[in-house]
Amino acid sequence: xxxxxxSEMVIVAIVGLIVLGPERLPKVAKQAGQWLGxxxxxxxxxxxxxxxxxxxxxxxxxxxxxxxxxxxxxDTLQSTVSETRxxxxxxxxxxxxxxxxxxxxxxxxxxxxxxxxxxxxxxxxHDRRVERExxxxxxxxxxxxx
Numbered sequence: 001x002x003x004x005x006x007s008e009m010v011i012v013a014i015v016g017l018i019v020l021g022p023e024r025l026p027k028v029a030k031q032a033g034q035w036l037g038x039x040x041x042x043x044x045x046x047x048x049x050x051x052x053x054x055x056x057x058x059x060x061x062x063x064x065x066x067x068x069x070x071x072x073x074x075d076t077l078q079s080t081v082s083e084t085r086x087x088x089x090x091x092x093x094x095x096x097x098x099x100x101x102x103x104x105x106x107x108x109x110x111x112x113x114x115x116x117x118x119x120x121x122x123x124x125x126h127d128r129r130v131e132r133e134x135x136x137x138x139x140x141x142x143x144x145x146x
Contacts (some may be wrong), residue, residue, distance in 0.1 A: 085134065091125060
């Protein structure tokens with residue numbers, strides 16, 4: 001705490017011996033030692049309390065960050081699941097619509113019409129996939145022409 005050298009302590013002891021006398025000096029030294037011990041324990045307690053408070057604040061901050069990240073992850077996951085479901089529903093509706101058109105009053109005249117209907121359906125699915133990837137910021141390699 002204080003930086004006292006041996007020579008300074010000897011000077012303080014001689015001055016204390018002269019001022020207090022040989023009878024009262026041991027009692028005063030004992031009392032001063034007790035006060036100094038109490039002061040050191042008090043300072044150590046205050047330091048440990050401050051360290052505990054700092055650790056608690058850091059833990060609360062970390063807990064807040066983790067819970068925020070978990071909430072963001074959950075929201076992202078839920079939105080992705082809902083978007084995927086809506087895309088599957090729209091694809092299922094298109095497939096049912098294509099199946100209803102084929103089973104309804106208008107049937108394809110030839111096998112080629114079925115092939116072209118399938119090809120159009122695949123192209124719509126591909127276009128939706130490309131649009132979705134653009135929304136998410138994914139980049140696709142350019143398509144090769146055969």
